[in-house]
Amino acid sequence: MTDILMPALSPTMEEGTLTKWHIKAGDTVSAGQVIAEIETDKATMEVEAVDEGEVLEILVAEGSENVKVNTPIARLAGEDSAPAPAPKAEAPKAEAAPAAAAAPAAPKVELRDPEIPADAKLVKTTVRDALRDAMAEEMRRDDRVFLIGEEVAQYQGAYKVSRDLLQEFGERRVIDTPITEHGFAGLGVGAAMAGLKPIVEFMTFNFAMQAIDHIINSAAKTLYMSGGQIRADIVFRGPNGAASRVGAQHSQDYSAWYAQIPGLKVIAPYDAADAKGLLKAAIRDPNPVVFLEHEMLYGTEFDVPEGDDYVLPIGKAKVRREGKDVTITAHARMVGFALQAAEKLAEEGIEAEVIDLRTLRPLDHETIVESVKKTSRLVSAEEGWGPMGVGAEVVARVIEHAFDYLDAPPLRVHQEDVPLPYAANLEVLSLPGVDKIIAAVKKVMA
């Protein structure tokens, strides 16, 4: 017998919906034959058989949702009793590793958000849909807002963040570009100078390096160089940082790069409510905003207040967990790891305060400094490299404003100082996660 396993059809796929079987028990399949259709968070894909033989049994019924990758979905008669690899077999998943394990599930420990009115109805929403809703609401509100980028329209977004926007707003306002980052970023800035409010989507911020001249030289500096005459009211958004097993050129965190530039605002949200409230704020803000999303969070569900007027202030950090012993700062995906680390530390009697930076420029150092004055200890956590990084800036500000309150040298948790490796085990070793945060906290507590 050979089991056919639920395949992983994208680098970050954890589960999917088995939308259709093309085979039934008793059929004989041949290698390469399309046997099923599977819907992932990005697309519906056909699955081909790898082995041949008679179908003994369908194990997972058509229409089943949330089928985990590597679950047996059908059984073939065959010579070998060992499970065959999934049609697109993946390298062993480092499931116990902190980086891979923590992504999908929202930590249970989240505080009720004080910014969300007590009577607000909360709706479970993925980060992906929260971003989409933010764009759709702002596009309904203001005709000057449009979305431009690669695959944003007909394909519905490379990560499905722009799903249904073309259907609602049409080709005038949801615009597929050629693969031409430098060009369409410049075109977007020019349109912004002329008074429109473009949302420029980069398929990933890794590709935006081709466009960084326009983000910095054209968008960030023009207001100043024109003595206040010409503004670039524009949002650059897209996934930033490491996804999963996509290697060095597709896995860089640009937080520190953009956060250094006067004239830019830089936002890196963690949960869906912040993603929505801050993207809406970014679109309404008259300045150029770099909005850093995280691919590994797109599919994660969080509570989001219902309604189309949930707009958050830019430049405000959020205390996600209160604690008296140590302050942990984090942004984007690292917030989830920091919260998990805090839960484990609590089991050992260490109460960590977790601050979600949310906005990197302007950085809300008052919230950080106030926290450190209480806890006297600081660990910063970021996904990017350490040298000249976000953590370096956080530590410098704390030393400047709360030096006398510190009981231990602050520590930074960050990616190892190497390009991100592809091999699963090396990738895990390179990226920061729960264990590294816990180790750093214990060190500053020692």
Next chain:
Amino acid sequence: MAKAAAHKSSSSADDTKIPNTPQASKEDLLRFYREMVLIRRFEERAGQLYGMGLIGGFCHLYIGQEAVAVGVQESVKQGHDKIITGYRDHGHMLAAGMDPNAVMAELTGRIGGSSKGKGGSMHMFDTATGFYGGHGIVGAQVALGTGLAFAGKYRGDDSVSFVYFGDGASNQGQVYESFNMAQLWKLPAIYIIENNQYAMGTSIERSSSTTELYMRGASFGIPGEQVDGMDVLAVRDATARAVKRAREGGGPYILEVKTYRYRGHSMSDPAKYRTKEEVDEVKKTRDPIDHLKMLLAAAKATEEELKAIDNEVKAIVAEAVQFAQESPEPDPSELYTDVYVEA
């Protein structure tokens, strides 16, 4: 169709209503004369102020290229259309109608400058005249200008974007990214390649595998033509045809305007890459102001009329120089203004 004034074209913008033999009234010619002489005298004084240490940094003069900006400007609907250029921008700004005092004071880094002294020679803007800079990164203005055209089409307002760049910028990759999108979306962009034959110190023959820059849009289906940039009427008419086409939804057009800069690339360039004889030959035989003077003579303009304009321009430039020296430096409090728009 009769042959256009522009002598080469890959596909000319067809408009039989615009005469193919350049024609201009005496009044028009006198206006062109005033604008071209203003640019030349202004730039000469800017060069002097640079030598006196009153202008800092880089300063790229437009002398020799005056007929281009003045000829193109005839098609600009001020306050409706948009203009964008690179770092050699003083001439475009004066032609666009910007206040010479504000331009000169920006060169000297004073509060009366068009950017309050915070932009400098390469970074000036003026929303009132539709002038969107003044960009110091070679080629960046081409993508930005394509975005200005995009905004016009998005709004459906029939405005046109005039995008100036040089033979040097025409080798930047983003120029072709922009061409592709402009033609794909039929954007109202007029790409004006001011081919002054030298990208800083590198002649076009040494930098470009093909030197017929009007053909550079061919692989995208963008028509182009070569224009004598030393003849203000040729520039005016070629631009008018391209602009009419763009306003009617015909999409982008390339004008390769053959011109020549008399001075070095910037004030610090000794121009050793070309001979003095080459420069003198152009000055003697192709000077755009001398050419215009011949047209004026044919139109029966008098010496007195030209002299009056010369004196008027002299006074304007003198006033600009005085203003640029008397305007104070920006207050230290300006250091932190205009970084962000207050939301």
